Amino acid sequence: MTYVMYWLQLTKFFAKLGGVSTHVAMYSGVNEFEECRLQALTLTKSLDFMEGCYKNLATGLQDYGHPPTQLLYTDNAQNELAYHERTTQSLQENVSHIIIDPFEHLPLLLLPAEHKCTLYEESDLIDAACDQLLSGTQLSKTKLVIGFALCHMGRPDAPESGGVHRIQIATGDTVYVFNVSRFLCLILSA
16 A cells, blocks of 8 residues: 555635634645545644654554555645655655756856947858957967757747747857847758
């Protein structure tokens, strides 16, 4: 039997005393058969009130020979992940976390306080800027940072959607932005 814990949070007023709500949230824990196994009325939405419930549930499952909690559904998983893994140790077993931002380990690219940004839209101007850019970087061994602006196919607001629309190149204190959305590349076959 796999034990699945669902936490439902209802934020209704359950009772009032002198016009003041006595409880703000109710957390219900149900198993895979939707049988309610515990409920807690809490003064706030803080999960700190629930820590004892989680630990008692884990102890009860172990005492009666049931497997530990293997899944937990919640309406705020991203913000509650650390809390649930801390209070329900079994949720850490055989888990591979999905990396939301695979590039978070990279340093943030910051432009110098004084930088020049120039937009080029005509092919001859883009060509001249690239010649200037390449000759300047070869002499000074400056690092180039290149970015591409892509547009997905089928966007209703972009009739020419699909492919690269802008190329951005940053070097030193200069940022070049090349608008290439209007250019077509013709490949002629022999």
